[in-house]
Amino acid sequence: MSSKPRGFMASPEGLQKLEAAKASLNLSFAAIAKQAGVETDTVMRLFHPSWEKRVSEVSLAAIARVLTVTPREITAVEVHSSNSKAFALAQRRIKTAIAYRSTNLDLSRLELTSLPNEIGQLNDLIRLDLSQSQLTSLPKEIGQLNNLAWLDLSQNQLTSLPKEIGQLNSLTRLDLSQNQLTSLPKEIGQLNKLTKLDLSHNQLTSLPKEIGQLNSLTWLDLSKNKLTSLLKEIGQLNNLTDLDLSQNQLTLLPTEIGQLSNLTDVGLDHNQLTSLPAELWQLNSLTNLFLHENDQLGVSVEILGPTRKEVNSGATPAKPADILNYYFRIQDDRQPLNEAKLILVGFGAVGKTSLVNRLIHNTFDQTSKKTEGINITQWPIQLNQSEDITLHVWDFGGQEIMHSTHQFFLTERSLYLLVLNGRQGHEDTDAEYWLELIQSFGGDSPIIVVLNKVAEHPFDVNRRALQQKFPNIREFIQTDCDTETGIDTLRTAI
Numbered sequence: 001m002s003s004k005p006r007g008f009m010a011s012p013e014g015l016q017k018l019e020a021a022k023a024s025l026n027l028s029f030a031a032i033a034k035q036a037g038v039e040t041d042t043v044m045r046l047f048h049p050s051w052e053k054r055v056s057e058v059s060l061a062a063i064a065r066v067l068t069v070t071p072r073e074i075t076a077v078e079v080h081s082s083n084s085k086a087f088a089l090a091q092r093r094i095k096t097a098i099a100y101r102s103t104n105l106d107l108s109r110l111e112l113t114s115l116p117n118e119i120g121q122l123n124d125l126i127r128l129d130l131s132q133s134q135l136t137s138l139p140k141e142i143g144q145l146n147n148l149a150w151l152d153l154s155q156n157q158l159t160s161l162p163k164e165i166g167q168l169n170s171l172t173r174l175d176l177s178q179n180q181l182t183s184l185p186k187e188i189g190q191l192n193k194l195t196k197l198d199l200s201h202n203q204l205t206s207l208p209k210e211i212g213q214l215n216s217l218t219w220l221d222l223s224k225n226k227l228t229s230l231l232k233e234i235g236q237l238n239n240l241t242d243l244d245l246s247q248n249q250l251t252l253l254p255t256e257i258g259q260l261s262n263l264t265d266v267g268l269d270h271n272q273l274t275s276l277p278a279e280l281w282q283l284n285s286l287t288n289l290f291l292h293e294n295d296q297l298g299v300s301v302e303i304l305g306p307t308r309k310e311v312n313s314g315a316t317p318a319k320p321a322d323i324l325n326y327y328f329r330i331q332d333d334r335q336p337l338n339e340a341k342l343i344l345v346g347f348g349a350v351g352k353t354s355l356v357n358r359l360i361h362n363t364f365d366q367t368s369k370k371t372e373g374i375n376i377t378q379w380p381i382q383l384n385q386s387e388d389i390t391l392h393v394w395d396f397g398g399q400e401i402m403h404s405t406h407q408f409f410l411t412e413r414s415l416y417l418l419v420l421n422g423r424q425g426h427e428d429t430d431a432e433y434w435l436e437l438i439q440s441f442g443g444d445s446p447i448i449v450v451l452n453k454v455a456e457h458p459f460d461v462n463r464r465a466l467q468q469k470f471p472n473i474r475e476f477i478q479t480d481c482d483t484e485t486g487i488d489t490l491r492t493a494i
């Protein structure tokens, strides 16, 4: 269908303007026609849009001049030759679909500027395609489509959504890409079956925090918007596997991004990121990480690897662990003096997480769960009256740390806590295993050996022999997180 305007019709508002002007100038249709140099019939047509007869651009301009209004005011939207026909066609298709209880309706590419309200009566509809039209708004009746699972509104002119969109409680896929949306209604958070949401190529400057309630979401595209920051609620979307934030204006990421443990693909290219949160290390499933065109991060293209476009056409993406490893290593070199890293290592279930909780929050949990990946906690410490420092405490899962990508993270210039348990004579071998690992990655970093759970199973290691072999050991401290034995001593030593 042609989209070239062959003629114009008055919009409802335009018609009011025309009638007001005609009345105030006290002119008849014939008089207007005469002054404008057009046929009376042409004037009549413009004053009776219900006839669905169009007037030419030249006639419109001439009539508008006589009535001292602008053509634009009369036709608010350019009426394309197809438009009123399109609306009527859409109406017919909707009526047919209602009659036949259709589950699928295609109203795409009709150049529709608005939707007939009858759309709300399509109770059986499962798929609705409204893409590639001229819609500027949606009627609230859209919220009545209880069974709608798939809604395509891409490539329209939508600037906002009605709050009733939140009533579409069967919706699993929503495509709103390539519109003019500047904000989203908070009701979007009610779409708890939504798995795929495409908001790319809009004008969004922020998101409602309710977006965090979309707990079925696996795929979220927010690329090509105007986001300057990202809500911490994004961390609640724990089924997310694909997150595209490329081509926005983000300067920082919330640390909560580290909670999205199912993420495999993250697009952050073309932003203004000034730093990355260490919590990105928690994203164990990550296979694709795009960080190109964030100049302030200081990571070269060689490290960043192929762009998304190149990967899409077959190139192998850089390993996320390699990118992060490089980035955080240069950060370590620039680490401010009032910040330091504390890394806990040791086998599973020795009490690393329990020590963190006891040291920082003074709590103890008998049913503490095993740590997946890494947990990073900020621990502000007052050194003396005038000096504060922040310790970034890295608590690895005992299983994970043996994984080679994480061993990268045993860096120099950190303080290590090696946590041990009484294991009937294996204590010294356990200690050597970890001390050698720390030595190979951590260089000359200081080490405190923590002998934990001593209230339960008292034990000791051959302190003198270990000290001799690993001179970086500063202290041996016996602790118990349950009885709080040695916790103060350890806190002071740190």
Ligand SMILES: Nc1nc2c(ncn2[C@@H]2O[C@H](COP(=O)(O)OP(=O)(O)OP(=O)(O)O)[C@@H](O)[C@H]2O)c(=O)[nH]1
Pocket: 346, 347, 348, 349, 350, 351, 352, 353, 354, 355, 365, 366, 367, 368, 369, 370, 371, 372, 396, 397, 398, 399, 452, 453, 454, 456, 479, 480, 481, 482, 483
């Ligand atoms: N009695 C006693 N129990 C402890 C102590 N420290 C930890 N536990 C218990 O031991 C179990 C494991 O503790 P976690 O702190 O989760 O151990 P973890 O080293 O973090 O384990 P991973 O995360 O799997 O590497 C939990 O049931 C804790 O309650 C302690 O000092 N005394």
Ligand SMILES: [Mg+2]
Pocket: 352, 353, 354, 369, 370, 371, 395, 396, 397, 398
């Ligand atoms: Mg743990």
